[in-house]
Amino acid sequence: MSSFIFPKDFLWGGALAANQAEGAYLEGGKGLSLVDLLPTGEKRMSIMKGNVPSLTPLESEFYPSHGAIDFYHQYREDIALFAEMGFKALRVSIAWARIFPTGEDAPNEAGLQFYDDLFDELHKHGIQPVVTLAHFDVPVDLVEKYGGWRSRKLVNLFETYAKTVFARYKDKVKYWMTFNEINMLLHLPFLGAGLVFQEGENVKQIQYQAAHHQLVASALAVKAGHEIIPDVQIGCMLAAGSFYPYTCNPEDVYQGMEKDRESYFFIDVQSRGEYPGYAKRFFKDHGLNIEMEPGDADILKNHTVDYIGFSYYSSRTTSTDPEVVKNMTSGNVFGSVSNPYLDKSDWGWTIDPKGFRITANQLHDRYQKPLFVVENGFGANDVVTPEGEVNDDYRIDYLKRHIAEMGEALQDGVEIIGYTSWGPIDIVSASSGEMKKRYGYIYVDRDNEGNGSLKRIKKKSFHWYKNVIQSDGENLGE
Numbered sequence: 062m063s064s065f066i067f068p069k070d071f072l073w074g075g076a077l078a079a080n081q082a083e084g085a086y087l088e089g090g091k092g093l094s095l096v097d098l099l100p101t102g103e104k105r106m107s108i109m110k111g112n113v114p115s116l117t118p119l120e121s122e123f124y125p126s127h128g129a130i131d132f133y134h135q136y137r138e139d140i141a142l143f144a145e146m147g148f149k150a151l152r153v154s155i156a157w158a159r160i161f162p163t164g165e166d167a168p169n170e171a172g173l174q175f176y177d178d179l180f181d182e183l184h185k186h187g188i189q190p191v192v193t194l195a196h197f198d199v200p201v202d203l204v205e206k207y208g209g210w211r212s213r214k215l216v217n218l219f220e221t222y223a224k225t226v227f228a229r230y231k232d233k234v235k236y237w238m239t240f241n242e243i244n245m246l247l248h249l250p251f252l253g254a255g256l257v258f259q260e261g262e263n264v265k266q267i268q269y270q271a272a273h274h275q276l277v278a279s280a281l282a283v284k285a286g287h288e289i290i291p292d293v294q295i296g297c298m299l300a301a302g303s304f305y306p307y308t309c310n311p312e313d314v315y316q317g318m319e320k321d322r323e324s325y326f327f328i329d330v331q332s333r334g335e336y337p338g339y340a341k342r343f344f345k346d347h348g349l350n351i352e353m354e355p356g357d358a359d360i361l362k363n364h365t366v367d368y369i370g371f372s373y374y375s376s377r378t379t380s381t382d383p384e385v386v387k388n389m390t391s392g393n394v395f396g397s398v399s400n401p402y403l404d405k406s407d408w409g410w411t412i413d414p415k416g417f418r419i420t421a422n423q424l425h426d427r428y429q430k431p432l433f434v435v436e437n438g439f440g441a442n443d444v445v446t447p448e449g450e451v452n453d454d455y456r457i458d459y460l461k462r463h464i465a466e467m468g469e470a471l472q473d474g475v476e477i478i479g480y481t482s483w484g485p486i487d488i489v490s491a492s493s494g495e496m497k498k499r500y501g502y503i504y505v506d507r508d509n510e511g512n513g514s515l516k517r518i519k520k521k522s523f524h525w526y527k528n529v530i531q532s533d534g535e536n537l538g539e
């Protein structure tokens with residue numbers, strides 16, 4: 062039994078992304094999104110890093126986002142299952158290219174209607190929509206025409222998109238966030254910002270210019286949201302997970318601070334409203350000249366976020382010792398030195414529940430705003446027994462330990478709005494494109510190659526999470 066009480070209005074739920082769940086990638090007038098160009102395996106990672114061979118899908122390739130788990134057609138049944146678990150909130154993203162198929166021109170009514178129906182279905186079950194405006198899916202036409210977020214053009218196109226959906230759903234959605242894992246742009250620039258690099262280009266210059274465009278666009282979305290939707294809450298969204306220094310060597314400690322700041326930079330701007338001094342020094346030291354328009358500084362200063370959304374999968378570790386650095390692992394795509402005190406998942410992601418409490422405290426100390434845990438989960442290759450069961454005790458163990466540490470953070474005085482665990486139903490993995498990297502409380506019969514009946518099966522963790530929610534976090538199991 063846990064020893065803490067989560068607030069009665071704590072938003073327990075789950076989180077999805079349009080491109081990893083919906084499928085129907087060209088249905089209902091939707092345009093091509095950049096994620097629709099991502100195959101599986103090694104090629105996927107290379108393209109996400111900006112080596113993009115083609116801006117049209119190749120006949121010979123399999124693209125997981127094209128069908129995903131067909132949430133587009135099956136969302137009513139899936140939401141009924143979420144409601145059975147007692148969800149208070151469901152985080153979803155709107156596919157920009159469903160609303161603006163080319164990224165500009167007139168909005169697509171069929172796309173607007175789809176999300177109207179989706180939000181209505183959620184409210185029918187008393188579930189709050191928590192909506193991400195941009196979850197890795199820039200319309201391909203904007204990549205082709207303007208080079209994605211390297212172009213200032215996208216700032217106003219994004220503002221128009223945000224204003225359109227805010228006006229349409231102002232009575233249905235109270236919680237919004239702008240860019241999913243905005244810091245991912247530095248690690249997977251095509252995925253995060255639709256950036257394609259040419260030979261000899263200054264990648265860092267383009268990345269930080271694109272970051273500036275996204276930061277201004279995010280602030281303009283916050284401005285519009287506050288003007289259009291009464292009592293709206295608009296957040297940023299950080300791929301979080303504190304960096305630990307491998308030793309007490311000040312060089313390691315300093316590098317740990319630097320690596321944290323690489324990510325905090327985005328949230329410093331979105332939450333404090335200005336570029337921090339260390340970023341200005343970084344730009345100077347690296348010869349980066351970020352073009353800003355008159356008025357940008359005021360926009361950033363006057364339209365900061367209401368809460369800090371973040372994903373937590375694991376902490377990371379860093380070292381300045383070349384010998385130590387040879388032993389690397391991962392944590393939500395970010396490289397990390399292997400931490401000898403911690404176990405890892407089958408995909409090499411470090412498992413660090415205490416790191417969740419550490420990260421939450423550090424974010425709350427830094428920003429003094431409410432936090433919203435909008436991703437946390439355990440990817441595993443679940444197996445269905447001959448009796449049709451999925452005994453995912455390993456997932457229950459991971460989630461139980463992380464929720465317990467989140468409860469400790471609450472008792473540390475950290476204000477947390479809610480917890481929407483990642484992938485409450487099996488969906489396509491962002492980093493690998495696999496279906497076998499499963500996060501769900503609900504199993505989906507579909508394999509990495511798109512074969513399967515799409516049948517949904519409640520896992521052991523379905524019943525466990527239902528008890529967690531019903532007991533307001535008290536009953537985490539033995």
Ligand code: BGP
Binds near residue numbers: 372
């Ligand atoms: C984050 C993304 C999510 C989700 C999650 C799990 O980076 O915001 O879209 O995919 O990671 O990662 P993966 O799916 O690669 O296991």
